[in-house]
Amino acid sequence: MALGLWTAGILAFLYLPIALLVVFSFNSSRLNIQWEGFSMQWYAALFSNKVLITAFQNSLLVASVTTVLSTILGTLGAWMLHRYRFPFQSALGLLIFVPIVMPEVLMGVSLLVLFVQFLSIPLGFTTLVIAHTTFCFPFVLVGVQARLQGLDPSLEEAAMDLGATPFQAFWKVILPFLMPAIVAGAMMSFTLSLDEYIVSVFTSGSQSQTLPLKVYGMAKVGLNPQLNALSAIFIAATFAFAMSAHFLGRKR
Amino acid sequence: MKKINRLLLTLFALGLAVSATAAPTKHLNIYCWSEYIPQPIVDQFSKETGVKVTVENYASNEEMLSKLAAGGGEYDIIQPSEYVIEALVKEKVLHSLDRSKIPNLKNIDPQFLNQAFDPGNKFSVPFMAGTVGIIVNTDLIKDDIRGYADVFKPENKGKIVVLDDAREIVTWALLANGLNINQITDKSLNKIKPTLEQWLPLVKVYDSDSPKTALLNGDVAIGVVWGGEGAILTNKNKKFRWVIPSEGTHLFIDSLAIPKTAKNVENAEAFMNFILRPEISKQISDEFPYLNPNLAARELMSKKQLENPASFPVEEELKKMSLFKDIGTKGSDVEELITTLKAQ
Amino acid sequence: MLGFLSPTSTPKGSTHRAPGLWAWIVLSPLLIWLLLFVVAPTLVLTAVSFAERDSLGRIVWNFSVQNYARAFDWVWVKILLDSLYYAFLTTLICLALGYPAAFFIGKAPERWRGFLLLLVMVPFLTSFLIRTYAWINILSKEGFLNSLLISAGVFNEPVAVLYSPFAIVLGLVYNFLPFMILPIYTSVEKLDNGLVEAAHDLGAGPLRAFSQVILPLTRPGIVAGSMLVFVPSIAMFAITTLMGGGTNPTIGEVIFKQFTAGRNQPFGAALGTILLFVFILALWLARTQRERED
Numbered sequence: 001m002a003l004g005l006w007t008a009g010i011l012a013f014l015y016l017p018i019a020l021l022v023v024f025s026f027n028s029s030r031l032n033i034q035w036e037g038f039s040m041q042w043y044a045a046l047f048s049n050k051v052l053i054t055a056f057q058n059s060l061l062v063a064s065v066t067t068v069l070s071t072i073l074g075t076l077g078a079w080m081l082h083r084y085r086f087p088f089q090s091a092l093g094l095l096i097f098v099p100i101v102m103p104e105v106l107m108g109v110s111l112l113v114l115f116v117q118f119l120s121i122p123l124g125f126t127t128l129v130i131a132h133t134t135f136c137f138p139f140v141l142v143g144v145q146a147r148l149q150g151l152d153p154s155l156e157e158a159a160m161d162l163g164a165t166p167f168q169a170f171w172k173v174i175l176p177f178l179m180p181a182i183v184a185g186a187m188m189s190f191t192l193s194l195d196e197y198i199v200s201v202f203t204s205g206s207q208s209q210t211l212p213l214k215v216y217g218m219a220k221v222g223l224n225p226q227l228n229a230l231s232a233i234f235i236a237a238t239f240a241f242a243m244s245a246h247f248l249g250r251k252r
Numbered sequence: 253m254k255k256i257n258r259l260l261l262t263l264f265a266l267g268l269a270v271s272a273t274a275a276p277t278k279h280l281n282i283y284c285w286s287e288y289i290p291q292p293i294v295d296q297f298s299k300e301t302g303v304k305v306t307v308e309n310y311a312s313n314e315e316m317l318s319k320l321a322a323g324g325g326e327y328d329i330i331q332p333s334e335y336v337i338e339a340l341v342k343e344k345v346l347h348s349l350d351r352s353k354i355p356n357l358k359n360i361d362p363q364f365l366n367q368a369f370d371p372g373n374k375f376s377v378p379f380m381a382g383t384v385g386i387i388v389n390t391d392l393i394k395d396d397i398r399g400y401a402d403v404f405k406p407e408n409k410g411k412i413v414v415l416d417d418a419r420e421i422v423t424w425a426l427l428a429n430g431l432n433i434n435q436i437t438d439k440s441l442n443k444i445k446p447t448l449e450q451w452l453p454l455v456k457v458y459d460s461d462s463p464k465t466a467l468l469n470g471d472v473a474i475g476v477v478w479g480g481e482g483a484i485l486t487n488k489n490k491k492f493r494w495v496i497p498s499e500g501t502h503l504f505i506d507s508l509a510i511p512k513t514a515k516n517v518e519n520a521e522a523f524m525n526f527i528l529r530p531e532i533s534k535q536i537s538d539e540f541p542y543l544n545p546n547l548a549a550r551e552l553m554s555k556k557q558l559e560n561p562a563s564f565p566v567e568e569e570l571k572k573m574s575l576f577k578d579i580g581t582k583g584s585d586v587e588e589l590i591t592t593l594k595a596q
Numbered sequence: 597m598l599g600f601l602s603p604t605s606t607p608k609g610s611t612h613r614a615p616g617l618w619a620w621i622v623l624s625p626l627l628i629w630l631l632l633f634v635v636a637p638t639l640v641l642t643a644v645s646f647a648e649r650d651s652l653g654r655i656v657w658n659f660s661v662q663n664y665a666r667a668f669d670w671v672w673v674k675i676l677l678d679s680l681y682y683a684f685l686t687t688l689i690c691l692a693l694g695y696p697a698a699f700f701i702g703k704a705p706e707r708w709r710g711f712l713l714l715l716v717m718v719p720f721l722t723s724f725l726i727r728t729y730a731w732i733n734i735l736s737k738e739g740f741l742n743s744l745l746i747s748a749g750v751f752n753e754p755v756a757v758l759y760s761p762f763a764i765v766l767g768l769v770y771n772f773l774p775f776m777i778l779p780i781y782t783s784v785e786k787l788d789n790g791l792v793e794a795a796h797d798l799g800a801g802p803l804r805a806f807s808q809v810i811l812p813l814t815r816p817g818i819v820a821g822s823m824l825v826f827v828p829s830i831a832m833f834a835i836t837t838l839m840g841g842g843t844n845p846t847i848g849e850v851i852f853k854q855f856t857a858g859r860n861q862p863f864g865a866a867l868g869t870i871l872l873f874v875f876i877l878a879l880w881l882a883r884t885q886r887e888r889e890d
Contacts, residue, residue: 092627
């Protein structure tokens with residue numbers, strides 16, 4: 001019970017600014033600072049703002065692909081490093097943390113140099129996804145590693161004794177066991193990628209402008225309340241989706 | 253596994269499709285400051301000329317420089333400030349403009365043309381200008397504020413917001429000491445160090461993006477900020493007063509230029525000419541209250557716009573302002589000086 | 597303490613096999629990715645840190661150690677220590693706030709878990725900037741919190757909450773809390789209820805059951821969560837500048853400014869290389885210490 005209250009308190013803390021942000025999406029003032037009056041104008045303006053909408057679509061696309069790639073890299077990596085003893089194993093374990101600790105500007109610029117001058121990949125969707133995956137997959141890997149610790153080795157052995165190949169044992173036994181950590185890692189990757197600014201500055205091309213790239217300079221003239229409207233709609237849609245999945249799943 | 257592979261392939265194909273849709277014959281890639289060229293203007297240009305325009309944004313001159321230096325994107329138009337134009341001209345990386353394609357340059361106030369950073373405007377066309385000044389919340393500060401020395405006084409400790417920009421802060425200290433703002437040497441930096449040691453501990457907020465936030469929220473009472481910010485504040489509430497520092501200040505000119513690597517030079521020049529049309533230029537001023545150097549556009553603007561002192565300084569004030577020169581490798585020392593003093 | 601929080605490379609009780617051809621093939625995507633996009637950029641960076649630059653900020657490949665000579669100035673060390681201190685404080689608070697919540701979610705009825713997790717993540721689907729400006733709105737002098745406290749009669753005068761170390765830590769905790777909750781949740785979720793009950797049956801009070809049974813079993817989650825909060829918050833600077841007012845420079849900000857406004861990529865790279873080196877050394881020391889303890 002006490003834990004429930006505590007969790008409710010944490011959620012209240014997390015949603016406090018979100019509530020304000022939604023309220024301000026109905027503010028009539030252009031400046032996102034003081035409340036002046038009720039208005040739906042930002043929602044109307046948002047629907048005709050194709051730049052913002054395109055940028056948002058790009059963000060969703062990049063975040064989705066990044067999440068898929070990071071989840072695969074992170075999960076397989078964690079499992080292989082757990083299951084086998086590779087040469088330089090501990091060096092690999094340290095290397096995983098490098099993309100997380102590296103300041104974003106260093107990662108952005110060094111990847112830019114790598115892409116343009118060494119690999120000759122034109123800047124765009126591909127380079128953006130590679131860069132995002134590089135700092136997202138360690139989050140999945142570290143999370144999955146934590147779940148793997150203390151895993152009963154007999155689980156996999158039992159499956160193998162029953163005639164499963166290592167692949168089947170992984171697919172049927174290990175993967176379901178890892179699922180909570182994989183889902184958690186995927187969620188972290190998605191939000192990290194969706195919101196990344198500095199790395200994106202250096203690794204995006206003009207066809208792959210994501211939302212943070214369009215938003216960042218906006219503070220100069222006041223953050224556009226259309227952004228609040230966009231966030232409000234996105235949150236509402238996520239909830240609607242989650243609710244329907246939750247209640248539909250319950251019936252079954 | 254197969255399913256995942258297929259999903260990946262589809263997603264990548266989608267990504268390719270996104271980049272493939274942009275393949276009509278006429279193109280223009282603009283690399284500009286965010287929130288500086290309103291989207292309707294870009295759309296109108298596309299409609300008139302049939303050119304497909306893509307806009308990429310940056311938040312600082314140096315972001316643009318690092319990307320340009322690495323050979324990152326293929327840009328047709330960039331929008332650097334005056335001292336960056338100077339550096340780019342020196343490095344011979346700008347395309348020499350065909351002036352016959354940009355007849356609307358005649359609309360620009362001659363004061364903003366033929367400057368030292370680009371004599372004869374061979375490489376650049378002024379877009380907007382602006383200045384840095386003092387904004388005072390007269391409800392909270394009753395003293396008469398005239399210059400930097402009045403802002404950075406011990407009684408204002410914890411009430412001050414300044415731009416989070418080392419070069420700007422150093423410039424104010426140079427002016428307060430009667431020094432040339434473009435003479436940045438170890439000697440001059442040493443000379444202004446005591447001034448900065450007094451000033452910086454008084455500052456509550458460093459913010460280059462939106463110093464108006466702290467002022468509007470009442471967290472600070474006085475600031476040294478961009479003219480554009482000052483114009484928004486004075487429009488918003490009469491309690492805010494704009495002051496051009498008596499010691500002098502920095503005037504910036506943001507310009508349009510074409511890198512030598514541009515692939516669509518003609519479209520870029522057409523866009524420059526389009527931007528300089530009076531009615532287009534006025535539209536930009538309606539959205540963003542900077543100092544518009546376009547005289548023909550000013551004729552179309554309202555009295556209220558023209559009388560905002562933070563947008564349009566008077567002649568006599570303009571004379572006290574100077575342009576930045578490129579300081580090349582000294583920028584790093586300026587950063588170090590300010591960082592060191594902040595960290596103390 | 598250090599040993600407790602160090603990630604292990606050799607979990608106890610698992611069987612380690614020598615990798616065969618297939619194992620190498622399955623591992624190869626990770627290896628290639630690490631080599632190409634982590635090791636190679638790091639090498640580029642290290643090379644740049646020994647170079648010079650021209651007036652436009654472009655790299656000039658002349659070997660020089662002056663960037664390192666400059667980087668060991670006390671100022672940079674102090675800024676690095678400050679950043680580490682904020683990251684450490686953030687990690688502790690996230691752990692204290694997040695652990696009970698993660699425990700609750702992990703022990704909630706199964707069909708609710710996914711939904712509760714989503715509830716934790718949804719706020720972070722919004723843009724960082726509007727989220728942060730919303731906080732600025734709440735904490736400012738004429739903001740939501742102050743008007744609430746004044747109308748409730750707690751204070752007569754508005755208090756300056758914003759632009760302080762408190763605001764920095766609040767902003768960091770807010771943005772990194774999910775990265776603590778999620779990994780702990782995955783550890784709690786697999787916790788065997790039978791074990792906890794067995795501890796109770798053997799006469800262990802709730803506190804002993806927690807410290808002797810639950811805590812050790814959820815340790816991997818705590819370690820992972822702490823790493824995922826501590827490590828990225830070292831170089832995070834958007835929050836410190838926006839909510840702290842930018843009066844305390846952090847290592848991420850300094851490197852960013854040297855790279856951009858300072859046009860001194862070699863010096864920025866040297867600071868970054870030192871940060872990476874210090875970090876990896878600390879991680880390696882913590883790990884060997886733990887292995888010795890085991």
